[in-house]
Amino acid sequence: MTDTPDPDLVERLDRLLPQTQCGQCGFDGCRPYAEAMARGEADIDRCPPGGNAGARALAKALGVPAKPYDRSRGQHKPGEVAFIIEDECIGCTKCIQACPVDAIVGGPKHMHTVIDDLCTGCELCVPACPVDCILMVSDQQRGANGST
Template identity: 60%
Template structure:
């Protein structure tokens, strides 16, 4: 099995909470590190002991106890926002890797319970400490508190989350570039990157502004 194929299989075997407790930025990065021999198979607290066994079977490495440095196996937690204290800063929206939090700027936010992976990444980012965690699986821990369909959905939502962030960043860069082009043209300055798509858009916008007299 190639390293890339092994990384795919390992990623599919992870719970996809994207909690970063393994020491990597997401489940995929951890899977790649394992496949390349750069990480141990016992660094995923959400997967717990059963998760280590899954990774052991794929890699042929012996199953090890979960590394306490990365955290302990436990029940799945659900983030809950105290809506009376929420100031609508939107920081938790940006921190949630699966877009399980909804709300607008300066407006109350709330968590979509079925989508929350319990990653805890929204907790430290909240400036008013209005987010807490509640146990939603009782004594069930690890994969007993999670399911493969839930992991699959979380992976899809994380993929969409990353695509959305990239799209938003690209659109913002394009807007800034277009605005810079317009300002340069209006000031009679050389327009950088005149052959770029953004420059052509900026030129069209400038012509329209001149025609409208604005």
């Protein structure tokens, strides 16, 4: 193990990660997880959003044997984003504070909305909402809800 990981390897690993910044891997985001893998301090199986395909890609980049992602860390749910039921939103801003990628906009005491193109599907906003007006929806559901 080295204290300073190879910056090129960190960059390659970070680009392979889904950039959800969800923390399910046990790190504060995708970049810190990539740095830990490059230092040999974290295994390739810690990213549920990346799923088995992500774990395989990380294994290939590191030259280690592939293995499935650790399902105890969460479910692999590709293609989901947050959707706020705007009629039920009370404007508390707790979802905005919870979003690691600033994909939710709105002001205090006004309804909020999700910028689909920025949302990574990390689900951190869902438990933060005190009125349960945030749903995780798939690409097909987004089209049906008219939120795209």
